[in-house]
Amino acid sequence: QQQVKQSPQSLIVQKGGISIINCAYENTAFDYFPWYQQFPGKGPALLIAIRPDVSEKKEGRFTISFNKSAKQFSLHIMDSQPGDSATYFCAASIGNTGNQFYFGTGTSLTVIP
Amino acid sequence: GAGVSQSPSNKVTEKGKDVELRCDPISGHTALYWYRQSLGQGLEFLIYFQGNSAPDKSGLPSDRFSAERTGGSVSTLTIQRTQQEDSAVYLCASSFPLRGFSYEQYFGPGTRLTVT
Numbered sequence: 001q002q003q004v005k006q007s008p009q010s011l012i013v014q015k016g017g018i019s020i021i022n023c024a025y026e027n028t029a030f031d032y033f034p035w036y037q038q039f040p041g042k043g044p045a046l047l048i049a050i051r052p053d054v055s056e057k058k059e060g061r062f063t064i065s066f067n068k069s070a071k072q073f074s075l076h077i078m079d080s081q082p083g084d085s086a087t088y089f090c091a092a093s094i095g096n097t098g099n100q101f102y103f104g105t106g107t108s109l110t111v112i113p
Numbered sequence: 114g115a116g117v118s119q120s121p122s123n124k125v126t127e128k129g130k131d132v133e134l135r136c137d138p139i140s141g142h143t144a145l146y147w148y149r150q151s152l153g154q155g156l157e158f159l160i161y162f163q164g165n166s167a168p169d170k171s172g173l174p175s176d177r178f179s180a181e182r183t184g185g186s187v188s189t190l191t192i193q194r195t196q197q198e199d200s201a202v203y204l205c206a207s208s209f210p211l212r213g214f215s216y217e218q219y220f221g222p223g224t225r226l227t228v229t
Contacts, residue, residue, distance in 0.1 A: 006155070032216060043117070043204055043220030044156070089155060100169075101146070101218065103155040 003027060004092050006104025013111050019077040021107045023090035026071065030092040030102075035064065035075045038087045038106075047088070048075070080111045115139065117221035119205050125227045126195055134190040134224045138207030146218060147180055147190050150202040159203075162188065163210065195228045202226070 006023045013019045023033075031052055036044035050057045050064040050073065057064045063076040077084055090104040118137045126132050138145050147159040158172040162182045173179070177195075182188040192199055202225050206218040 002155075004155075009153075034217075036220075041222065043206070043222050045220065046217050049216070091156075100158065100161075101156075102158075103148075105153070105155040 002105070003102035004090060004104045006090050006107060008107060009105070010108040011110070013080045013109065015080060015082060015111055015113050017080050017111075019075075019080045019084065019109055019111070021075045021088050021090070021109070022072065023074065023092075023104050024070075024072045025092050025102075027092070027094075028071070029094050032093045033064070033066065033073050034091050034093075034101075035062075036089040036091065036103075038089065044089055077109075080109075082111045082113050085109055085111050117205055117207050117219050119203075119221035119224050121224060122222065123225045123227075125229060128197060128228055129194055131191065131193045132195055132226065134192075134203050134226070136188045136190070136205030136207075136221060138186065138188070138205070139209075139219055140186075142207035142209045142219070143185065144208045144210050145182060145188050146206045146208075147188070148204045148206065149174075150204055150223070152201075156204065159190070192226075195226075197228045200226055200228045 004025050034049035035047045037047045038044040048059050048062050052068050061078045066073045087106045087108050089106050091101050093101045120135045143164045145162045148156040160180045161169040177193045180190045202223040204223045206220045208218045
């Protein structure tokens with residue numbers, strides 16, 4: 001059973017546009033929600049993360065929006081650039097267990113120049 | 114500083130052979146994870162080591178899979194009698210839990226395993 005559901009599977013955005021990737025979860029015990037960015041041939045790298053005590057977190061062009069009641073969170077990439085073309089994974093975990101991170105199935109983002 | 118390293122970067126093996134995949138975590142990181150990434154899939158948790166605690170092996174898909182971590186540092190993932198469905202990228206990650214919380218995981222580049 002997929003603990004974290006991610007959509008869309010792929011996304012094509014024009015340069016300068018906004019990329020939006022969505023994730024949903026069921027387990028209300030999750031308390032840490034990171035997003036990872038993965039380039040071909042590389043391992044995923046932490047991009048930005050949020051905890052459920054805030055509804056939004058922004059770092060540069062990247063913003064996480066978190067809706068605790070709907071059990072959804074999303075990644076917004078403002079002013080998308082061709083260099084943002086990568087696969088993005090959302091994840092969720094229960095922080096004090098340390099071990100179980102549940103990842104979404106990934107979104108392949110292509111930013112067209 | 115050095116990140117997480119994995120070797121080999123690519124491995125092609127014949128069905129039925131055993132393979133060993135190696136992970137060198139970041140120095141000082143006490144937590145180490147193995148994941149499997151199949152084409153078009155997310156990251157599938159395999160096993161987790163934390164310090165001297167017993168590893169969490171709940172994600173290992175079959176008894177053909179095993180892993181060990183020697184001296185709290187280097188880890189080896191072993192797949193016995195490989196099958197074609199074992200073909201995937203195997204990713205290792207390490208982290209430094211703070212007050213019991215494991216947040217940022219640092220991933221290695223992965224080992225691409227192809228079973229022919």
